[in-house]
Ligand code: MD6
């Protein structure tokens with residue numbers, strides 16, 4: 468192989484299995500990037516990022532918003548999906564076709580065809596923000612996968628097992644990387660380590676994560 472940048476080439480494979488049912492697609496999201504980022508700005512203008520409160524009363528360091536027919540919310544009453552943004556009283560912004568296309572293409576590349584997400588949770592991390600180990604189990608349809616898109620500053624993703632006590636493996640998630648995750652990995656514990664400071668050329672001093680789910 469002739470590679471002009473051989474000395475600089477990223478040694479990590481384009482596709483890596485994190486666990487059975489969980490695959491990491493590196494640098495998947497490059498084409499169509501501008502569309503997705505423009506749509507993201509429009510969503511945030513309509514439904515701004517906010518720090519939600521967990522049922523235990525802890526304010527999350529990650530700021531969140533949603534698009535799609537359902538949005539993930541948490542407050543003192545619990546975690547749930549709601550079609551209405553509790554801050555505005557209006558429906559969440561619609562899921563743009565550029566988002567849906569990206570999620571569908573990633574699911575197909577990850578070996579899962581016919582993924583039709585109805586919810587997209589948008590997470591925003593500034594340096595120091597983190598997400599503790601958790602399971603994603605608020606969706607009714609646990610048979611459908613989750614597609615998770617990383618933008619901006621790189622993060623360390625912690626991927627454990629089905630028990631909270633299982634020691635997590637660590638993976639770097641960079642701008643353009645997409646994790647596709649389902650089947651036996653669907654209920655694995657996972658989280659994000661405190662974000663290291665930095666400046667991303669496109670996204671600035673933050674990391675954005677889009678997670679696409681099928682809720683109903
Ligand atoms: C994040 N992601 O990457 C948080 N959950 O910011 C998640 O919690 C997540 O990436 C389920 C499946 C994929 C994920």
Ligand code: FE
Nearest residue numbers: 601602603657
């Ligand atoms: Fe999660």
